[in-house]
Amino acid sequence: MPLTLQTCATADAAGAALSSDAAARYLGGGTLIVRHANEGDVSFSRYVRSTDPSLSAITVEGGRVTLGASVTMGRILADKRLHCLADAAHAVGGPAIRNMATVGGNLYAPAPYGDLGVALLALDATVAIGGKTLPLEDFLRDRDTVHARSVLTAVSFALPADGALRFLKVSRVKPKGVSVVTIAALLDERNGTIDSARIAYGCMADRPVRAPAVEAALAGRPRTADGIGDALAVASDGMEPVTDAIASAWYRAEVLPVHLGRLLLA
Template identity: 65%
Template sequence: MGLGLKTFPTLAAAGEALAASATARYLGGGTLVVRSANEGDVRFDTYVTASEQALTDITVADGRATIGAGVTMARIVREPALGFLAPVAKAVGGAAIRNMATVGGNLFAPVPYGDFAVALLALDANLDIDGQPVAASTFLAGRDTTHARALVRSVSFALPVDGTFKFAKASRIRPKGVSVVTIAAVVEERAGTISSARIAYGCMADRPIRAPAVEMALVGKARTAEGIAAALAVATEGTTPPTDAIASAWYRSEVLPVHLKRLLLSA
């Protein structure tokens, strides 16, 4: 049996079509759902998509960025105003994948994928779902339940102060291999000490997560090897890393503090 495709002018109309059919799936860039179909998933028979302009818009104004959920990683790489996110987008697969993979789709990507979602979590992004703002942390916590069939229109976040956003990805194959562990951070300093920190991990749970123990341990400390020692000591607190074909849970837990230290001490 073949797969059908239905295109709607608005995301709301596409959402209604999804709600009316348990065998329909939303088609964004296709790197997840088309792969699933190609691998033999017969739980759906129809692709649903939307041509709404907002899905592919990028707006950067008044210290805030709004990125349509249909924007591809390749566009992120080319967008001058989002230069700090270029290394994140470049970490998502090869060129062919980046030409199709979308910001919205990455939010749903299972471990060990979803590097861009880790960055959005560290940026404390909000998602537009049905016209309502939903924190990225809230969405990710309910991604497989409350928000399993949610349609994301866009993501938005305050632009980080220059030099405060940091990203690292450890993989077996550089630069585009599947993640062993991913870390994104926004670390602000004042008068020689860390005034605020947001740290997010990928591949340290079944979805991207924040590291509140690390964040608390960093505030008020100097960004030096001695200053971050307490944060590194609690680097794995609250994590439940998976074991998969890429790495074991033990290995991920062992290398996380190493990569976190490098990230925090980087210029």
């Protein structure tokens, strides 16, 4: 089946084109969607993309970062103001993928992908989509239903204190294998005690998810082996890890507390 490409000057026009044609798909960097087409996915016959400059913008103002959806992992890595996201951006594929892979595409990518999304979820990011701003967590919940035919235009978050965001991607193939489990932790600490924590996982569901049981078990505890013990005991509570060629759901749940402990104590 022939594939057509429609280029729209504005994100709004791209959104309208997407919502009016069930056979249209938004084209970000194309690292996943073009692969689907090459592998014979005939559920779509039209790519829609947008050259709207706002989609490629990076702004850092008043302690808040806004990334247009078309910003690539490579551009995040090249921008020193975004060093809090460097580990997560670097975790996405190899250099060729990072040169193409966009922020917007990463938030739509199913597990075992979505490494940047895990860090953004821990950062309590918001997304701009369909003219509205909503918490990333809400977007992710409704991503494949309510937001399946919209254009995500930007993601925004408050810059964390230096070192407050911890990120770990565990993979079996070095240096650029896909994730067994990805963990991001935003810790607010005072005098060695964790005041509050936001913990996000990749591969513990089909998309990035928070770990509320772990967050509750960490609050008010010292960041020591004893202090985080209760949190590790509930590390996989409420999770539905994915099974794929890399690891089974059982394996992912088994190794999660080990890696969470390492990340928290590092």
